[in-house]
Amino acid sequence: METVLKDSQYYIELENKHGAHNYHPLPVVLEKGEGVFVWDVEGKKYYDFLSSYSAVNQGHSHPKIVQALVDQAQTLALTSRAFYNNALGPYEKYVTNYFGLDKVLPMNTGAEAVETAIKLCRKWAYEKNGIEENQAVIVVCKGNFHGRTTTIISFSDDDNARDNFGPYTGGFVSIPYNDIDALKKVAKDKNVIGFLVEPIQGEAGVYTPDEDFIANAQAVCHANGMLFIADEVQTGIARTGSLLAVCGNCTCENKCEKQATYTKPDILILGKALSGGAYPVSAVLADNEIMEVIKPGQHGSTFGGNPIAAKVAIAALEVVNDENLIQNARKLGHLFRKEMNRIIAKTDLIVKVRGKGLLNAIIINDSPESDTAWNLCVAMKNNGLLAKPTHGNIIRFAPPLVITEEQLLDCVAIIEKTVLEFEK
Numbered sequence: 001m002e003t004v005l006k007d008s009q010y011y012i013e014l015e016n017k018h019g020a021h022n023y024h025p026l027p028v029v030l031e032k033g034e035g036v037f038v039w040d041v042e043g044k045k046y047y048d049f050l051s052s053y054s055a056v057n058q059g060h061s062h063p064k065i066v067q068a069l070v071d072q073a074q075t076l077a078l079t080s081r082a083f084y085n086n087a088l089g090p091y092e093k094y095v096t097n098y099f100g101l102d103k104v105l106p107m108n109t110g111a112e113a114v115e116t117a118i119k120l121c122r123k124w125a126y127e128k129n130g131i132e133e134n135q136a137v138i139v140v141c142k143g144n145f146h147g148r149t150t151t152i153i154s155f156s157d158d159d160n161a162r163d164n165f166g167p168y169t170g171g172f173v174s175i176p177y178n179d180i181d182a183l184k185k186v187a188k189d190k191n192v193i194g195f196l197v198e199p200i201q202g203e204a205g206v207y208t209p210d211e212d213f214i215a216n217a218q219a220v221c222h223a224n225g226m227l228f229i230a231d232e233v234q235t236g237i238a239r240t241g242s243l244l245a246v247c248g249n250c251t252c253e254n255k256c257e258k259q260a261t262y263t264k265p266d267i268l269i270l271g272k273a274l275s276g277g278a279y280p281v282s283a284v285l286a287d288n289e290i291m292e293v294i295k296p297g298q299h300g301s302t303f304g305g306n307p308i309a310a311k312v313a314i315a316a317l318e319v320v321n322d323e324n325l326i327q328n329a330r331k332l333g334h335l336f337r338k339e340m341n342r343i344i345a346k347t348d349l350i351v352k353v354r355g356k357g358l359l360n361a362i363i364i365n366d367s368p369e370s371d372t373a374w375n376l377c378v379a380m381k382n383n384g385l386l387a388k389p390t391h392g393n394i395i396r397f398a399p400p401l402v403i404t405e406e407q408l409l410d411c412v413a414i415i416e417k418t419v420l421e422f423e424k
């Protein structure tokens, strides 16, 4: 029998031949992950500087999270919500205390949680806010990324995500990001019932709004009978140096309740790092008067709130506290941007660095249509660090939050070396 050499090329060709081409991955085939590191099938070790788009905040294969997953998988994996299970209630208590909202509606993926939040906001508006049937409008921002479902791409302005997927879902109005006056203007329409926003636009290229934008946006919402809906799927759970990005620049240790600048969302959307990347777990949280508009049979998911998800999410949130990931992200985020600015002073290749905590991006001095950022990412890969461009000329840097200062400086050295080599 012919033996097949199962190298990277083999796996890349398999995916190309048998998988839909809905992604354009960097040419690296990973087979193992631990903490901040991943290994390819040839055994080469890399720093993961993307963290599965901020799902692996707690690091790859975190032993506590993996143990929770294995233990529960061996005990009871799935009951569906036709029956109660003994993992969901304790998780619901834990997660609502953790984020300071009364109730949670568990889902699996980020997009499903966003869909859930949209349905919840609409139902609340019809049943509690006197909006006429089918008239409700939700405000979104230009440059948004909230997932890939038909409704969500209907209010995207990314042509590639949207084109030829119509007809589109109505009921949304789009304003420029970080534009409080535009929000005030649309809010005057009584049918406008909510504002769905990413506190930092991650996918668009890590756009951080003005310091007071989120708090002001919430105030505009409340002055106009609208719900303030924060999509923290990417920014939440310590990534930006606070528990949630809506927590702003507070200096407290951990707990939302204590945060002076905490802008509490009416609806909070979480995903990704809620499981530390070990399992698809997402959630929508809201206080009783909002969440209680949903009645049996009106929303759900076979896997939402399953026992594995419940146990994994508790473990993942405990790790955030146990290992001081908020503080680490904040401290190392400052160091990272300082180091990037030092490199920027030496090179014409990078225009700027921006971000918060350990969600950062560098802007490459070339057009979004150029392949410079892609080629730089390939060069960084060859030097042992994995990152990926977004929107052509932006490279997002989002390492696992368990990264140490020494490792971060090692990564800075790889980036610096690659950038300086690349310019030659």
Ligand SMILES: Cc1ncc(COP(=O)(O)O)c(C=O)c1O
Pocket: 053, 109, 110, 111, 112, 114, 145, 146, 147, 148, 198, 202, 203, 231, 232, 233, 234, 235, 271, 272
């Ligand atoms: C802000 C935001 N919302 C929603 C999503 C969608 O999450 P998922 O890919 O799990 O559906 C993402 C994914 O990147 C995101 O960044």
